[in-house]
Amino acid sequence: MFAARRTASLFQKRAFSASAINASKVSVLGAAGGIGQPLSLLLKLNPRVSELALYDIRGGPGVAADLSHINTNSTVTGYNPDASGLRDCLEGSEIILIPAGVPRKPGMTRDDLFNTNASIVRDxxxxxxEAAxxxxxxVIANPVNSTVPIVAEVYKARNVYDPKRLFGVTTxxxxxxxxxxxxxxxxNPSGEAVPVSNHSSIAGQARDALVNRIQFGGDEVVKAKDGAGSATLSMAMAGARFAESLLRAAQGEKGVIEPTFVDSPLxxxxxxxxxxxxxxxxxxxxxKINSVGEINEYEQGLLDACLTDLKKNIQKGVDFVKANP
Structure with missing residues (x-):
């Protein structure tokens, strides 16, 4: 009980008075999954969300019924797992979160998830x-480097693509x-996106170990859960944080900055x-998309390696939609 109160206060500290908060419908696709349930819980606690719409291939109405007992003002509705239910869930949404997909298992890479999750995200x-x-x-569903381009291609094919409204959640x-x-x-954790090299006390092997842990943090969780799941709770928190930031910006707050994977000119x-x-x-x-800024030789090496793989990941998503429209 006390944990829930503390979690709610994280959002309430940032919120305007109730009369100043605009009505916002937020939809979660994959709401009954490992990420979807805690994500939906956090969104139910967010006073900026007036209507929470939940969809999944099974269990959506049950999760909605459970969350609807929480004493915050937002309404929660779970929709039937069919085409009309999905359409009703989406219509009128300001934000759509997509955590749907299969979780990683031990030994799986993000690319191993692609064949299954690509079809889910496309549909x-x-x-x-069509609906919103x-x-x-x-987009939370992995691999984000490929699933975000999938969404972009689907929207382009229907002439409704707006690059400013599509985000990969990398929070x-x-x-x-x-x-x-x-x-x-x-x-204390800063919560900001600051290069590891900016921390002068971290160098050499300690820096390399830290960078490796950050890069493969998901593997750490998958291994610790012994095949029973992946990073669901921390991912839910990250998704809720990004949705909160987007709602703050949509409701007039200036200077809201978040790291995110977007259509970018960089x-x-x-x-x-x-x-x-x-x-x-x-x-x-x-x-506004901020530049990478000044980076050192070590960071440039990481960036070069990233760009090589990233180009392939993006193309993989584009090619998937072309082959499977």
Whole structure:
């Protein structure tokens, strides 16, 4: 009980008075899953959400009934697992979160998830493009480097693509980095996207070990859960945090910045249409995409390796939709 109160207060501290908060319908596709349930719980506790719409291939109405007993003002509705239920869930949504998909298991890479999750995301994107083409779409389903381009291609095919309203949720990477760095330095987590090299006390093998842990934090959780799941709770927190930031920006707050994977001009000259960086959010989604900034030789090496793989990941998503429209 006390934990729930503390969690709710995280959102309430940032919220306007009840009369100043606009009505916002938020939909969660995959709401009964390992990420979907805690994500939906956090959204139920968010006073900026007036209507929470939940959909899954099974269990959506049950999760909704459970959450509807929580004493916050938002209404919660679970929809039937069919085409009309999905359409009703999506219509009128301001934000659509997509955590749907299969979780990682021991030994699986993000690419191993692709064949299953690609089809799931494609089909949900089709429904969203038809029922709520103006909604902000937050893709959580992995591998995000490929699933976000899938959504983009689906929307382009229907002439409703707005690059400012499509986001890959990469917030967990920053949350992990903040936590892991604070543990090494014995400080409070900052919550900001700050390069590891900016922390001068971390160098050499300690830096390499820290970077490796941040990069493979998901594997750490999968292994610890011994095949029973992946990073569901921390991912739910990251998704809820991003949705909260987007709602704050949509409701008029200035200077809201979050790291996210978006259609970006930063590396388009290299054939890379999407990139994750610090993005300033506004009422219409992406307001400003910040550059990477000055980086050192070590960071440049990481970036070069990233860009090579990223280009392939993006193309994989594009090719999937072309072959499986």
């Amino acid at each position: 949900l994107a089709k429904a969203a493009a 083409p103006k909604a902000h779409v937050l 967990l990477d920053v949350v992990r980095a903040s936590r892991f760095i604070s543990q090494v330095q014995n400080t 590396y388009k000259d290299q054939g890379i249409d999407f990139f994750a960086s610090r993005v300033e959010l506004g009422p219409n989604g992406v307001e």
